[in-house]
Amino acid sequence: MSQVNVEKVMTGEKEKKALLQQLPSLEGKRILILGDVGLDEYIMGEVRRISPEAPVPILEVENEDLRLGLAANVAQNVVSLGGKVSLISVVGEDAGADRLKDLFKKAQVSWEHMISDSQRPTTRKTRVMAQHHHLVRVDYELKKYLSPSTEAKVLKVFEKELHNADAIILQDYAKGMLSAHLVKQIFVLAHKNGKKVFTDPHRNNAGEFYQGTDLIKPNYVEAVSLSGLHFDELRENPNQVYEVGRALQKKTGASEIVLTRGKDGMTIFSKEKITEVPTFARKVFDVTGAGDTVIAALSLALAAQWSLVDACRLANFAAGVVVGKVGCVPCELDELKTYIQEPHHFD
Numbered sequence: 001m002s003q004v005n006v007e008k009v010m011t012g013e014k015e016k017k018a019l020l021q022q023l024p025s026l027e028g029k030r031i032l033i034l035g036d037v038g039l040d041e042y043i044m045g046e047v048r049r050i051s052p053e054a055p056v057p058i059l060e061v062e063n064e065d066l067r068l069g070l071a072a073n074v075a076q077n078v079v080s081l082g083g084k085v086s087l088i089s090v091v092g093e094d095a096g097a098d099r100l101k102d103l104f105k106k107a108q109v110s111w112e113h114m115i116s117d118s119q120r121p122t123t124r125k126t127r128v129m130a131q132h133h134h135l136v137r138v139d140y141e142l143k144k145y146l147s148p149s150t151e152a153k154v155l156k157v158f159e160k161e162l163h164n165a166d167a168i169i170l171q172d173y174a175k176g177m178l179s180a181h182l183v184k185q186i187f188v189l190a191h192k193n194g195k196k197v198f199t200d201p202h203r204n205n206a207g208e209f210y211q212g213t214d215l216i217k218p219n220y221v222e223a224v225s226l227s228g229l230h231f232d233e234l235r236e237n238p239n240q241v242y243e244v245g246r247a248l249q250k251k252t253g254a255s256e257i258v259l260t261r262g263k264d265g266m267t268i269f270s271k272e273k274i275t276e277v278p279t280f281a282r283k284v285f286d287v288t289g290a291g292d293t294v295i296a297a298l299s300l301a302l303a304a305q306w307s308l309v310d311a312c313r314l315a316n317f318a319a320g321v322v323v324g325k326v327g328c329v330p331c332e333l334d335e336l337k338t339y340i341q342e343p344h345h346f347d
Contacts, residue, residue, distance in 0.1 A: 006242070007275045007276070009309055011313050022306060023333070025304040026304050029082075029083045029084065029304050030083070030084045030303075031078045031083050031084070031086075031166065031299055031300060032086045032158075032164075032167070032169070034154070034170055034177075034178070035070065035200075036070045036176070037070050037091065038070040038125060039069060039096050039124045041125065042127050044064070044129045045063065047059055047135070057135060068107060069328050070175070073293075073330070074200075075296075077293050077330045078300060079330070080107075080331060081300055081318070083296075083303075086113055087110070088113045088157050089177060090114075090116075091115070091117070092117060093116050094122050096123075096124050097114075097116070101114075113157050115153050115154060115157070117147070120144075121142055123140065143176050146176060151181070162193055162195060167197075167198060167299050167300075168186070168197045169198050170186060171292075171295065172199070172200065172201055183212075184211075187211075191212070197215075200218075200291065200292075201217075203225035206226065207227055207247075208252070212252075213252055213253075215255065215258065215298075215302070216248070216252055216258075217258045218248070218260070219260045220259060220260075223245065224244055227247040227251060241261070242274055244259070246269065249269055256308060260294060278316075279316050289322060292328065293315070293322045293330070293331050294318065296318075296331075298311050301315070317340050318331040319331075320339060321335050
């Protein structure tokens with residue numbers, strides 16, 4: 001890529017006011033989500049000594065908490081921002097599913113489209129933490145594709161719910177729910193019915209896996225892996241981000257790419273141009289679930305016919321709310337409004 005034409009947009013008081021004026025349009029937008037769900041378990045406390053049995057810290061437990069994880073966190077963010085959500089996923093027939101069901105109810109996310117599979121455990125992630133520091137994470141999961149019969153059930157529910165959706169989120173954590181065959185069918189059915197699909201990908205897959213998505217939202221590491229390029233080839237290239245984005249666009253055929261870059265904001269790749277959207281500096285406690293918040297806010301805004309630049313601005317603010325907390329938490333609309341109105345230093 002010899003010459004890159006990049007537009008850098010600002011987010012000043014005028015733009016923040018415009019975001020606040022558009023927020024009511026998010027209310028009631030219907031988002032259909034397909035993806036892996038999980039239960040996030042937190043065991044929190046203080047470390048004051050080392051075990052005499054082995055050179056490991058002893059956590060004195062002060063609190064335990066259960067939260068919605070993976071695509072379930074995306075769903076609760078859609079609801080907390082004013083949208084309506086239908087979530088299609090697969091869980092086991094176990095205690096983890098029972099706990100998830102209770103959390104769905106509290107978050108006002110419907111359990112109606114959860115499909116049970118006795119051959120799979122419900123995904124659980126147990127994080128052991130001392131204050132804001134992770135000591136260890138224990139995962140209970142089966143990374144294996146669904147059986148043909150379970151996948152057929154997923155597709156049947158998707159076909160039924162598709163007609164009520166304003167937009168679709170494909171949320172891939174590579175736990176096994178989304179096979180290449182299922183993803184292809186989702187894109188075909190969605191486009192046949194005039195629905196757009198916004199994809200949050202996993203780097204374990206090649207870019208072609210998501211061929212047919214309308215928009216894809218990787219971070220930089222995911223984008224490099226998906227594009228088929230290599231970090232060594234890109235290290236000395238001043239335009240490495242742009243090379244990666246355009247390569248991924250060719251692989252997926254996506255009309256638009258939103259490449260999230262942490263403190264460097266977001267880079268939007270459309271057919272005609274590249275746009276940089278800044279983020280802002282703030283104290284970060286935990287980035288867990290921030291990407292879930294981004295795809296939820298982005299999809300709601302696009303479903304409400306916002307411009308992609310404004311949708312990205314909104315997603316940046318929403319992510320800014322949740323990284324100031326610990327664990328997977330939703331961005332509440334009132335918090336978001338307050339946060340947008342605060343003075344910010346934009347990088």
